[in-house]
Amino acid sequence: MPEALDFSRDAQDWPNRAASRIVETPGIRWHVQIAGSGPPLLLLHGTGASTHSWAELIPHLSRQFTVVAPDLPGQGFTRITGRRDVSMTGMARALRELLNTLALEPRHAVGHSAGAALLARMSLDGQLDPHSIVAINGAFVPFGGVVTRLFAPLAKLLTLNPFVPQLFAWSASDRAAVERLLKNTGSVIPEQSLALYQRLFASPDHVAGTLAMMASWDLDALLRDLPKLKPPLVLIIGENDLTVPPGDAHLISRLVPSSRTIRLAGLGHLAHEENPARIAELIVLPAPA
Numbered sequence: 086m087p088e089a090l091d092f093s094r095d096a097q098d099w100p101n102r103a104a105s106r107i108v109e110t111p112g113i114r115w116h117v118q119i120a121g122s123g124p125p126l127l128l129l130h131g132t133g134a135s136t137h138s139w140a141e142l143i144p145h146l147s148r149q150f151t152v153v154a155p156d157l158p159g160q161g162f163t164r165i166t167g168r169r170d171v172s173m174t175g176m177a178r179a180l181r182e183l184l185n186t187l188a189l190e191p192r193h194a195v196g197h198s199a200g201a202a203l204l205a206r207m208s209l210d211g212q213l214d215p216h217s218i219v220a221i222n223g224a225f226v227p228f229g230g231v232v233t234r235l236f237a238p239l240a241k242l243l244t245l246n247p248f249v250p251q252l253f254a255w256s257a258s259d260r261a262a263v264e265r266l267l268k269n270t271g272s273v274i275p276e277q278s279l280a281l282y283q284r285l286f287a288s289p290d291h292v293a294g295t296l297a298m299m300a301s302w303d304l305d306a307l308l309r310d311l312p313k314l315k316p317p318l319v320l321i322i323g324e325n326d327l328t329v330p331p332g333d334a335h336l337i338s339r340l341v342p343s344s345r346t347i348r349l350a351g352l353g354h355l356a357h358e359e360n361p362a363r364i365a366e367l368i369v370l371p372a373p374a
Contacts, residue, residue, distance in 0.1 A: 100140030112167030121147025131198030135161030145365035159294020271353025
């Protein structure tokens with residue numbers, strides 16, 4: 086039977102383990118990594134990932150910033166311990182509570198995929214006031230057509246079945262299945278990162294948290310609100326991304342006039358894991374004059 090991730094047991098070899106800490110807020114026990122010195126920078130991972138996805142990027146960024154990288158609620162080593170709303174607005178509030186507890190006010194924000202969408206939601210809801218938002222293959226646009234109307238209800242049904250996370254976690258014991266899943270991102274990632282994804286996917290709690298997040302995500306509302314986004318938006322696009330269509334950047338650019346797009350040939354959805362040094366070079370966020 087697959088086991089849930091346990092921080093004391095399973096985090097001993099976690100990337101950047103020395104930066105890890107456990108922080109309690111109402112209804113959530115967070116795993117967050119804090120590293121470096123300088124202006125605070127908030128890093129938010131994408132759906133189904135964890136702080137491990139920033140393994141090589143954090144050392145680069147921590148030379149210039151105080152990096153704050155949490156596992157999102159229900160994912161990685163972050164546990165939901167009470168009744169919490171895992172919608173975009175609910176997660177935005179939860180992250181604000183975490184930042185308040187840490188007494189940190191990030192002026193820089195970087196998100197991957199759904200993490201970028203969550204940063205935009207935080208800014209729109211007044212939970213964050215960054216100088217700019219850097220989106221690495223940001224997932225701002227809902228999947229098209231019938232899939233959009235069916236996916237969220239399907240995810241909700243799956244979350245109601247307690248056996249689904251167990252079954253998915255059991256299938257993650259097949260290394261080839263995890264390799265196929267990650268290959269569909271268009272990225273080629275290091276062996277260590279692939280092994281950590283397998284460990285995550287083998288945790289029923291992580292799978293359940295990921296499904297709950299998917300079931301509650303409302304990208305239609307975010308898309309309607311994006312024209313009101315105040316901070317400049319930097320869109321880093323991996324041209325090999327097979328998860329978020331690179332063409333979505335055209336729509337976002339029209340909705341957010343202050344946005345600018347940086348296209349990277351040869352990189353897929355997990356661009357920050359494929360070439361962290363290049364991504365770090367692009368995250369140059371000078372304070373406004």
